Amino acid sequence: MHLVILPLLLPLLTAVTLLFWGRPSTGRRVFAAISAAAQLGLAVALMARASAAGPIALPVGNWSAELGIVLVLDLLAAVMLGLSSFTALAAILYGFAELRPRIEHPLRLPLVQFLVTGINLAFLTGDLFNLFVAFEVMLISSYALLTLEADDWDVKQAFPYLAVNLVGSTLFLCGAGLAYRLFGTLNFAGIAARAPALGDDPRVTVLALLLLVVFGLKAGVFPLYYWLPNSYPVLPAPLAALYSGMLTKVGVYVLLRVLGTVLPHELTGVHALLAWLAGATMIFGVFGALSRNFIRGILSYHILSQIGFMVLAIGLFTELAFAACIFYIIHHIIVKSSLFLVGSTAALLNRTDNLDRMGNLWRDTPWLGVLFLLQALSLAGLPPLSGFWGKYAILVVGLEQGEYVLVGLAIAASILTLLSMLKIWNAAFWGGGPDRPVLLADYRWKRQTLTVTGMVAVSLAIGLGAEGVFRLAGRAATQTLDQVGYTRAVFSVTAKGPSALP
Numbered sequence: 001m002h003l004v005i006l007p008l009l010l011p012l013l014t015a016v017t018l019l020f021w022g023r024p025s026t027g028r029r030v031f032a033a034i035s036a037a038a039q040l041g042l043a044v045a046l047m048a049r050a051s052a053a054g055p056i057a058l059p060v061g062n063w064s065a066e067l068g069i070v071l072v073l074d075l076l077a078a079v080m081l082g083l084s085s086f087t088a089l090a091a092i093l094y095g096f097a098e099l100r101p102r103i104e105h106p107l108r109l110p111l112v113q114f115l116v117t118g119i120n121l122a123f124l125t126g127d128l129f130n131l132f133v134a135f136e137v138m139l140i141s142s143y144a145l146l147t148l149e150a151d152d153w154d155v156k157q158a159f160p161y162l163a164v165n166l167v168g169s170t171l172f173l174c175g176a177g178l179a180y181r182l183f184g185t186l187n188f189a190g191i192a193a194r195a196p197a198l199g200d201d202p203r204v205t206v207l208a209l210l211l212l213v214v215f216g217l218k219a220g221v222f223p224l225y226y227w228l229p230n231s232y233p234v235l236p237a238p239l240a241a242l243y244s245g246m247l248t249k250v251g252v253y254v255l256l257r258v259l260g261t262v263l264p265h266e267l268t269g270v271h272a273l274l275a276w277l278a279g280a281t282m283i284f285g286v287f288g289a290l291s292r293n294f295i296r297g298i299l300s301y302h303i304l305s306q307i308g309f310m311v312l313a314i315g316l317f318t319e320l321a322f323a324a325c326i327f328y329i330i331h332h333i334i335v336k337s338s339l340f341l342v343g344s345t346a347a348l349l350n351r352t353d354n355l356d357r358m359g360n361l362w363r364d365t366p367w368l369g370v371l372f373l374l375q376a377l378s379l380a381g382l383p384p385l386s387g388f389w390g391k392y393a394i395l396v397v398g399l400e401q402g403e404y405v406l407v408g409l410a411i412a413a414s415i416l417t418l419l420s421m422l423k424i425w426n427a428a429f430w431g432g433g434p435d436r437p438v439l440l441a442d443y444r445w446k447r448q449t450l451t452v453t454g455m456v457a458v459s460l461a462i463g464l465g466a467e468g469v470f471r472l473a474g475r476a477a478t479q480t481l482d483q484v485g486y487t488r489a490v491f492s493v494t495a496k497g498p499s500a501l502p
Contacts, residue, residue, distance in 0.1 A: 003046060004058040004073045007081050007120040010039050015113035024104040029096055032109045036092050039116070040085040047078040051475060055489035057126065066185055070490055072126040075476040076326065080123045080253055083333045087245040088116050090455055094341050095238035097447035105149055112242065115141035122250050126490060128176045128186040131254065135172065135218070139165050142247065145239055146231065154234035161231040164224070168217040175210040182207060188262045189490035192483040195264050208263055208270045215258065216274075219251025221311055222281040225304045229288060232303070233296035237344030240296065244303050245337035249329055252310045259314060260322060260480040268317075275315025279406045282308030282413035289420040295343035295353040295428070298420055299336070302379065305413055306332050312406060313394045321397045322477035327470055328390030331462055335378050335387060338455035342372045345448045346428050349438045355424065359432015368449055369429045371456050376421035378459060381414045386463035389470065 014035040021028045050056065055074040063069070092112065095104070118138030125131050146158045180186055182203055183194045198204055217224040228248070232240055259271070285305030292298045310332070313325035345368060346361055347353035362369040378385035381392075391414060398407040462469050479485065 002058065003042070003049070004056060004071050004124065005060070006042055007039065007046070007085075007124065008071075008117055010035060010042065011113040011116040011120065015110045015117065018110040018113065019107075022106070024101045024106055024109075026101055028109070029101060032092055032113075033089070033096070035113075036085065036089040040082070040089055043078065043082040043085045046073060047075070047082050049073075050075045050078040050479075051472070055479060055486055057490045057493045059493060066187060066190055069130055070126040070187065070189075071124045072188070072486070072490060073124060074479045074486065074489075075472070076253070076256065076480045077123045079326065079330065079472070079476055080249070081120055083249075083330060084116060084119050084123070084246055086458070087242055087333055087337050088112065090337060090341070090451055091238040091242040094241065094344075094448055094451045095236070097444055097451060098237060098344075107148060108145070108236075108239075111141050111145050111148065112239070115145065115242070117141075119246055119250055123253060126188050128179055128188070128191075132169070132172050132176060135250075136169065138247070138250065139169070142243065146235060149236055150234055157230045157234045160227040164217060164227040168214050171210065171217075172214045175207060175214055178203070178207050178210065187490070188257070189487040191262050193487050193491075195262075204264065205267060205270065208259070208267050209273075211258055212255075212270060212274060215251045215254045216277065216311075217251070218248070219255065219311065220248045220281070220304050220307050221251075221274075221277050222284055222304075222308075225281065225285070225307075228304060229292075229297065229300045232300045233294075237341060240344075241337040241340040244299065244340050245333040248303060248307055249310075249333055252307065252314075252325070252329060255311065255314050256322065256325065256480055259317070260477075261483055261486050265317070265481070265483075271315050271317045273315075275312055275403065275406060278308045278310075278312035278315055279409040280308075281305070281311065283409055286413045286416040286420065290416060290423075293355050295347065295355070295424055296340070298424060299339055299343060302417065302420070303336060305417060306336065306379070308413065309391060309394055309410060312410065313397070316394070316397045316401060316403070318397055318401075319474075319477050319481055320393060322480060323470065323474040324390050324393035324397065326473040326476050326480075327393065327466075328387075330469060330473065331378070331386040331390050331459070334455055334459045334462070335375050338452050338459065339372070339375050339379065341448065341452045341455070342368065342375065343424075345445050345452065346372070348445055348448070350428070351439060353428075355427035358428040360438050361432075362429040363432075364438040365445070365449075367453075368445075369425075371449070371452055372429065373425065374456055375459065376425065377418075378463065380418035380421055382418075384463050384466075386459050386466065389463065389466040393470075 058071045060069040118134050121134035183191045220228050282305050288301035289298045310325050313321040350358040378387040381387040
């Protein structure tokens, strides 16, 4: 049970050690890579434990869950920990290929580990207040990384990110205050146990809508997403991959947790609103991608479009829809992160990611073209790649519920996604003339491509082994929607024991 705290301690201690290590060096990098690999191994072990044993609760300091901090590991949290660790490891290794140790910023690696600490705490916490703490740790680290290596123009693009998230944090505190007024606790299990007694109290709906605004902002749901497309492209490639893969998914995870595990399942109006916001997110996001003419901008808008599919699954609110959402999260984190890294390698070879000035990559680096094409087609949802199966399940649930307009929007967004990815393919890989040389002499691209190859291999394994991954997602969805099982797991291990149940 005490292993549950290690996903917080390992990155935190690693970050502190790297800060005191001082100047970047090969030894410092080796330590960071070993720690990241150990975090991934731990996450896999916890995933196996949660799959076999169900939710595991750890009351920090042996306090009652009503009074103290409690960490809860179920299969959904364990899956997200694994994805966080894998993406961080890939970003760190790609960063090693990108920069020599002597020119690496000494704060990049420690801040990445602080960021991972905040992300992992968001997945493991069992109460609203410590979820707020997790968000603040994550956001402060992300603010620092966003401006750490930015020039004057790039820093300006960070202002909307900072301002919007400060507003979100304020609204989060308001939501936490309302939750405490309603339920007398901020503990997830305590809220889940007491919420049925309030029946149809409209204040519960108000709380759900307020939290929907807060976490929808974090996830990038329409109309709260305008801060993202201009912020992410200013990041260095490995950090952009980590941000694009994980930060918005923390918001999606919390929507799954709060609507599935904490609040009553009868909030059908909130679920319907979320589904329609998802449809708007898909369409406006993909239109934004079509309007951009540089790789990072296109991929940044596609984050939003794909978030729409995940949020649509939550809004449909069935166990199959939750399983499809979790499967889609697994697919998207790996595919989107790897696409940012492929785009960065393409920009290195062409010395730009402006599509008007790129070309000849398929002629001179066909393997990089294969990697991009596989992930681009997966993002668009072509079978048998990983992106197809999650979309297929979401569309099936939508058709079963008669949501034909939302299904139509999802299909339209998928077709437009394919068109925008072919736009990159035609300009950067297939097209180009002799006046657009590919700078193969730059030694870095081969090592970068090696990291991306590993990520694409994992993505292919998810698509080709979709049945097993979907079974895992199905078990995670079942646990997420099992409020009684979650509540029992939390209160049965606290200092007061089962009698602490309200």
